[in-house]
Amino acid sequence: MNQGVKENVDNTSYPTRVTNVSIPPLNLAGSLRSPPEPRGIVVFAHGSGSSRLSPRNVYVAEALNRFGFATLLFDLLTEDEEGDRSNVFDIPLLAERLVAVLTWISAEPQTAKLRIGLFGASTGAAAALVAAASLGHRVSAVVSRGGRPDLAASALEEVRAPTLLIVGGNDHEVLILNRKALTRLAGPRELRIIPGASHLFPEPGALDAVVAEAGAWFQRYLLSATRNAGGD
Template structure:
């Protein structure tokens, strides 16, 4: 993995550990001054809010002016059951709970919302995006399994970017199939030479660059006004 970005200066960002009701999902909320939007992260495959790759992407998005919410979709007891990390309806339900929290919290209730999903979390992000309609401004998937969102793909209205490593052939094929099912503004970006975990030098930086451009484009005031008009 590339070196981690420098931490955002404490006097320029609000940082808080949060508990998301009703079951107390633990999350890390980071809000730079004059944030352009908030990006909620949905990890997968047994990862957590401490995922080094998602943390790396989140810090980079903070530098780009976006607030971020990284949180655990499962409790510790639930994580012990491996089948839960592939339970897309359960993961989507937890993401929906977190999104409702961001819509209600006075620190984030006025910010446009984007979703960043990885692995099975990408499917959860797309299921939630389908449920929330225009309340979700954009979705980005990193090495995700959007195919696991199944019928929800056709209901997604938020512009969706699928990012896949060029060497991750099986997942790339699944993403191409999912892309064909999406009816929203959509794009597939293949990072040459990258594997599933984007651990090659510069691979995760390429993900950051693509995600930043996508969120900047579709969470902008002009993009929101165009969709609402």
Template structure:
């Protein structure tokens, strides 16, 4: 890593693939939310940065990082290699857990977008004791395949109301989840949620979900909805 993890913002390099990320730890952080970006995106995504900034204000630590190296991104097939993306995300969750006690003690949430949502769900299925909650924005949870019934983390799926094919894929994935779950459809929003007020709605739903399942009252265990 390039700098010590502490309160504030640190640029980190995560082995063994030397993935680059930005870790922000506010004072009195109540949870750590790791972002898994989707196809054609990166830690520089203005949409995910907006979500992360809002979560930081609510005293959640965040990590935005690139799932692929620049060389790997050049091969478009890697963007849809869910096994590869999930393996990277599992490694990052585990790596953060051993860096510093203040990070290791924080409950973990995952925020996935596009294909990153599938990687987040596979990771949640593989690390049920570590991952407390998952939020998907415009995601492809269906690509998590056989991992969906094994997810034990409360999961929120957020989809744009004008993103018709993705709505259907999210509805199908929702039926396979056997945990507290919800599907929120943002009226009039397209896949990038660029419409006026759309990202504000995403932030509000995501923040509420993480407040419910990562804070003290949410740690008492999953509740049925």
């Protein structure tokens, strides 16, 4: 990787290369994890007040590596921008950053031919959906974990990428918002409810249920390690 700073291979259970990256033009910090011959890449968009180091998203990313997918967790904001709390709720700004990162992925030799999936949490899910609406067929699938798809507003009607909304059964207000958003999505869409789970899925087994649902969704829609030449 051109922007790689540090690499190591985790051989505890599966050989995954971890590359710390600095994504231009703002040098956003990211962590790219790639198993041998990845079947696709899943890019994470974290929620408000979180970062690329979110324990929940790291856990999901490592699990998706075992499914055979590369993953990228990155900071959507610079350190200076994080000081302004309003930025973490600026969905157009976050979506713009996500689009820039996906453009970077498409230009890097290691990832250029991989099908792209998006995994968004909380407000990051709205940013993922806005980005998917903007990029069209360049995004092959979207998964939202405890997300706020309603914040994607009118972009929902333009999302044609297959979208899975995962919500905790005890996250009542967010569940209502997800049910309403589901009807507005233009492409294939499904809602999965994790019984007994609250917003951050801290309950025993809840996050593993998220992993199972997300993994199955990406396996379904990121079927090939490469996109057809000229398909984008």
